[in-house]
Amino acid sequence: MNGPIDGLLSTLRLTNTGARTTEDIFTGPSQWMPLGRVFGGQVLAQSLIAAMHTVDEARVLHSMHGYFLRPGDVDHPITFSVDRLHDGRSFSTRRTHAFQNGEPILSLIASFQTEDEGVEHQVDMPTDIPDPETLPSTADLIGHLDNAMAQFWSSERAFDVRHIPSPIYLSVEGERVPRQAVWMKAVGRLPDDPKQHRAALAYASDYSILEPVLRAHGTPWATPGLRVASLDHAMWWHRDARVDEWLLYVQESPSAQGGRGLAIGRIYTREGVLVASVAQEGMVRVPGAH
Numbered sequence: 001m002n003g004p005i006d007g008l009l010s011t012l013r014l015t016n017t018g019a020r021t022t023e024d025i026f027t028g029p030s031q032w033m034p035l036g037r038v039f040g041g042q043v044l045a046q047s048l049i050a051a052m053h054t055v056d057e058a059r060v061l062h063s064m065h066g067y068f069l070r071p072g073d074v075d076h077p078i079t080f081s082v083d084r085l086h087d088g089r090s091f092s093t094r095r096t097h098a099f100q101n102g103e104p105i106l107s108l109i110a111s112f113q114t115e116d117e118g119v120e121h122q123v124d125m126p127t128d129i130p131d132p133e134t135l136p137s138t139a140d141l142i143g144h145l146d147n148a149m150a151q152f153w154s155s156e157r158a159f160d161v162r163h164i165p166s167p168i169y170l171s172v173e174g175e176r177v178p179r180q181a182v183w184m185k186a187v188g189r190l191p192d193d194p195k196q197h198r199a200a201l202a203y204a205s206d207y208s209i210l211e212p213v214l215r216a217h218g219t220p221w222a223t224p225g226l227r228v229a230s231l232d233h234a235m236w237w238h239r240d241a242r243v244d245e246w247l248l249y250v251q252e253s254p255s256a257q258g259g260r261g262l263a264i265g266r267i268y269t270r271e272g273v274l275v276a277s278v279a280q281e282g283m284v285r286v287p288g289a290h
Helices: 003-011 040-052 138-142 148-155 194-205 211-216
Strands: 015-020 023-028 059-068 078-087 091-100 103-114 159-164 179-186 227-237 247-257 260-269 274-285
Touching: 003 040, 003 194, 023 040, 040 059, 040 078, 040 091, 040 103, 040 194, 040 227, 059 194, 138 148, 138 159, 179 194, 179 211, 194 227, 194 260, 194 274, 211 247, 211 260, 211 274
Parallel strands: none
Antiparallel strands: 015 023, 023 078, 059 103, 059 227, 078 091, 091 103, 159 179, 179 247, 227 274, 247 260, 260 274
């Protein structure tokens, strides 16, 4: 185990307060972030873990839809309330609210299903993708910079993220197109529990999903005055996969308008198995953009 993975697992280890009226109550820590705001993927993953604690073990998380309501503060823990909306013959539905200082910062609905037989197909993984070992890591690219965010991305994130065709940390190289792909993998081994891997995949899915919006306009993360914030996040899990093995995250943005950008993504195993689909809309405000 190492620091970033220990931090991720600690974050996903919620405390059951023992309180329950009409809802189940859990608490969890906030991970430190350089800008003082809770990482959106963290509160998504924790909200899912909270919901999982209230569902029968045989039922597997297959979808979630969440709205980010307020920025979270890394200096305070988070309280999660889970409403057991429905338990049917095959499906269970839960609503999780995440609170800080008595105010909701995230509202999420998740659905769980008993494993079942049915028709199967998937969209194939792109074939013109370089192997992750041939691509530079974030540490290779910006680890030398004397900047808190660069140092955090380089050495303190729980996932190694490698961009195709190239990252947009400092500049946008090549053609300005609303699409990209990233390889991602946890930097250490996780326990074998498939539920933790599904929650950790939600965590990692928030890292780079809005980057196709920025890439299309030649806007790197280092742009002075750039403001980006997740507004909502939807995710569908199709098949199990380990997040401590390389996963390919194919991303594109079909539209940006009104200070918002939409991005969608598909996540594959290295062998080409479609694991999950993702959609997110975010606030994207670029200085001088019209």
